Amino acid sequence: MSPVNLRVEPDSKCLFDRPVTVKVDGLAPRQLVTLRATLTDEKGDIFSSSARYQSDGKGRLDLSESPALGGDYSGVQPMGFLWALKPQSPWRRLMKRDVTTPYKVDIEVRSGGEAVGKDTPGPLLASCAHERGFIGQGVRRVPVREGRIRATLFLPPGEGPFPGLVDLGGTAGGLLEYRSSLLAGHGFAAMALAYFGFEDLPERMWEFHLEYFEEALRYLQALPQVRRGGVGVVGISKGADLALSVASFLPGVSAVVSVAGCNANFMTPLQCGGSTLLPGLGMCLERVRVDEALGGVLDLSDCYEDPRDPSLQGCVVPIERASARFLFLVGEDDQNWPSTLYAAEAARRLGTHGRAPPEVMSFPGAGHLLEPPYFPHCHASFHKLVGAPLLWGGQPQPHAVAQEQAWSRVLSFLKESLPGEVARSRL
Numbered sequence: 051m052s053p054v055n056l057r058v059e060p061d062s063k064c065l066f067d068r069p070v071t072v073k074v075d076g077l078a079p080r081q082l083v084t085l086r087a088t089l090t091d092e093k094g095d096i097f098s099s100s101a102r103y104q105s106d107g108k109g110r111l112d113l114s115e116s117p118a119l120g121g122d123y124s125g126v127q128p129m130g131f132l133w134a135l136k137p138q139s140p141w142r143r144l145m146k147r148d149v150t151t152p153y154k155v156d157i158e159v160r161s162g163g164e165a166v167g168k169d170t171p172g173p174l175l176a177s178c179a180h181e182r183g184f185i186g187q188g189v190r191r192v193p194v195r196e197g198r199i200r201a202t203l204f205l206p207p208g209e210g211p212f213p214g215l216v217d218l219g220g221t222a223g224g225l226l227e228y229r230s231s232l233l234a235g236h237g238f239a240a241m242a243l244a245y246f247g248f249e250d251l252p253e254r255m256w257e258f259h260l261e262y263f264e265e266a267l268r269y270l271q272a273l274p275q276v277r278r279g280g281v282g283v284v285g286i287s288k289g290a291d292l293a294l295s296v297a298s299f300l301p302g303v304s305a306v307v308s309v310a311g312c313n314a315n316f317m318t319p320l321q322c323g324g325s326t327l328l329p330g331l332g333m334c335l336e337r338v339r340v341d342e343a344l345g346g347v348l349d350l351s352d353c354y355e356d357p358r359d360p361s362l363q364g365c366v367v368p369i370e371r372a373s374a375r376f377l378f379l380v381g382e383d384d385q386n387w388p389s390t391l392y393a394a395e396a397a398r399r400l401g402t403h404g405r406a407p408p409e410v411m412s413f414p415g416a417g418h419l420l421e422p423p424y425f426p427h428c429h430a431s432f433h434k435l436v437g438a439p440l441l442w443g444g445q446p447q448p449h450a451v452a453q454e455q456a457w458s459r460v461l462s463f464l465k466e467s468l469p470g471e472v473a474r475s476r477l
């Protein structure tokens with residue numbers, strides 16, 4: 051009998067946001083097998099997925115054609131092995147901390163289609179390692195410590211000038227580089243900007259200063275590698291309302307992508323010139339629910355102040371002041387906060403001021419944490435500022451579909467809205 055061969059095509063090494071397919075041959079015709087994938091992150095946390103398959107009449111499997119029969123995903127799901135990864139320890143979230151190293155995914159095929167979820171799977175038939183990196187060929191990673199700015203700039207290969215972007219994370223804080231590094235792989239000069247919880251920046255979300263974002267924007271706009279004529283700002287969650295504020299109060303922003311964001315300045319006052327530009331939309335902590343069925347996860351969805359409340363209009367970002375184009379991405383099952391309502395409110399406000407409507411992409415079954423494609427869906431995870439697990443929502447498969455569609459539109463939206471040539475890089 052020929053040995054079983056397991057491989058990843060078109061390449062066993064690729065950038066994290068690129069699709070692949072897993073192929074197996076040398077199985078017996080119509081053989082039932084289990085495909086397992088395992089990834090260990092930089093902290094040593096293990097994430098795994100598992101699904102049952104049956105080979106075709108020639109003993110082959112191709113995940114772009116063969117349906118998974120059950121397990122952590124089902125149906126034809128070429129990337130299910132990745133987006134269905136689940137943490138072994140509770141409330142962990144797969145979040146790339148060091149983009150200079152790839153993730154290594156160990157894939158194995160074992161005999162027997164009943165072993166899914168059991169500790170004793172069938173005998174190993176074949177295995178392979180698959181690497182998914184974050185820095186494309188020729189992309190340069192440049193730490194930025196200019197003035198107050200704490201950031202990392204990713205420059206595509208070549209001289210440029212490239213369309214420029216500022217990338218803002220959410221209440222996780224720190225300096226998260228994974229989205230910017232992938233965006234540089236699509237031809238953008240992308241700067242991941244920390245704004246708290248990193249080096250000498252404030253440790254927590256006490257107050258933010260518009261001047262800090264202005265300094266970062268000016269720095270990016272003045273780089274010879276960045277094309278003149280307007281940059282983009284991409285933000286997720288808390289970073290998304292800051293993106294709206296940056297575009298509304300500062301010149302030179304042509305495009306904003308709000309990922310699961312609020313239309314009001316959330317929680318932390320935004321200061322400018324020593325006074326408060328926007329107070330923070332607050333939370334009513336007595337309305338926090340503890341989801342005992344989910345093991346004590348906190349459900350915050352009902353505890354945010356309502357940005358439609360007339361007394362809170364001072365918190366709402368005056369986006370009609372911005373000259374940027376807007377793209378809002380919302381998960382309809384966002385259980386962190388009502389991002390659908392927030393996007394609708396932003397659209398209503400633009401309309402009231404006679405401005406063009408924003409583009410709103412709304413994804414059924416998607417949760418709050420909309421990441422670049424193939425990041426595993428995370429329904430709930432530990433929040434280090436809160437010190438407890440929080441509910442994010444979404445179901446794995448629709449969330450995965452949303453991430454793919456959203457990413458594709460983010461790239462095309464930024465290409466349409468920002469000046470400059472863009473070229474995709476290879477790993």
Ligand SMILES: CCCCCCCCCC(=O)SCCNC(=O)CCNC(=O)[C@H](O)C(C)(C)COP(=O)(O)OP(=O)(O)OC[C@H]1O[C@@H](n2cnc3c(N)ncnc32)[C@H](O)[C@@H]1OP(=O)(O)O
Pocket residue numbers: 093140141142143145147219220221222223286287288289350386431432433434435436
């Ligand atoms: C006051 C804020 C109110 C928030 C309202 C929610 C609004 C949400 C708006 C948003 O912006 S959501 C989008 C972005 N937000 C997030 O992703 C928040 C969740 N993420 C995090 O809290 C951190 O990024 C994460 C814990 C996932 C990773 O942080 P680190 O890279 O610093 O990881 P690390 O693994 O070292 O964990 C930090 C600490 O948490 C601890 N930890 C992590 N996972 C844990 C777990 N599962 N159980 C217990 N502890 C855990 C870990 O032990 C460690 O403790 P120590 O600092 O004492 O060493």
